[in-house]
Amino acid sequence: MQDAGFPVFCLETRHTQQLLSTRPNKTDRNDAHGIATMMRVGHFKPVHVKSRPSQFVRSSLIGRRQFMRAMLRIENTIRALLRTQGLKLGKIHRCQFSERVKELCNEEPMLLPAIEPRLAARDEIRTQMRKLNNALERAPRTHPICNLFQTIPGVGPLTALSFKATIDAPNRFKRSKLVPAHLELTPGVYAPGSISALR
Template sequence: MKLFIGLDLGVNKAAICVLDDNGGTVLQTIVPSEPAQVIAKLSKLSGEIALIGFEARPLSEWMYGALRDAGYPVFCIETRHTQRFLSTRPNKTDRNDAHGIATMMRVGHFKPVHVKSRESQMVRSLLIGRRQFMSAMLQIENTIRGLLRTQGQKLGRVHRYKFSERVFELCGREPMLLPAIEPLLAARDEMRVQVRKLDNALERASRADLAASPS
């Protein structure tokens, strides 16, 4: 007996529906949204697991990687296409959505989406972190520029490496600004340290990718 499985992944819970070849319900249950919990439930099924599917959501890449590594035939499926299908079904609940996804897998009415490798996911995480730091640093720098302008001190164009030095120089003309600006500079400079760490991690990831690429 072939089994077709739909998962409705929430932040805390995952609804699981298992259908047989004929569309009969073999199992419907809810477990914590943890790969180990889902795999533990799947491992108890009697029959050949033909397909597992779930929508592309924040937890999908994590769940996909764990199920794939465990040897399951898993697909991450396109969200809008899935939602159009599920919208035709009555009584929208997590359990019913899981049943709808299982039905899609059974009849082949789904659109798989590409799931990035864990290495690619890690690089993306590093880039997101770096972008967040750079945005925060720019906000702090603009705040410092604004504070200096209130006292007639214009920072002008200055290289990032010389930014703190130039700010302290201007604060020497208006010492009353220092208590407000010094903590901002300290936060900015610490962010620069963390950005360098992220850059180093990205460089290591790039070298590892080059080493793994076929020559």
């Protein structure tokens, strides 16, 4: 539609919902009419649509987060299964997790049918996540802004890449104080009885 010359906007959902909630009957037809009225009178809040490169980076970061959650869930299940038999892994580096689990399973071979499939799935997830990590860690090398972020102590390639993809276009923030509120790091609105973050 943009290529055809039509203006395209993405509306801020909470603002739109508040306006549509004033209508007596909620139907798809009434919602469409309400949105059309908002656009006609100009009473709407457009939101920023991230660039395609930032969307691709966000997709990879979300995939990495899902890998991490799945791996931790499997590890916690394995720990629980071992604990029921009095076997404790304790604090151990992730690289030595599989070897230590196999050592403990030698003491209780009956646990192997329950643990072996989970351990194999965990190791495969970790292998794929390592590949994704390597790709994400190489990506910031071509971005001068990410390289600048990494000069900050404690900021690595993943943090720099995630921050750049989240902000995308710095000029969409009128003031620097709006950035931490957008990231929900600090409250953006102080009102009687409530504190909320700006979007």
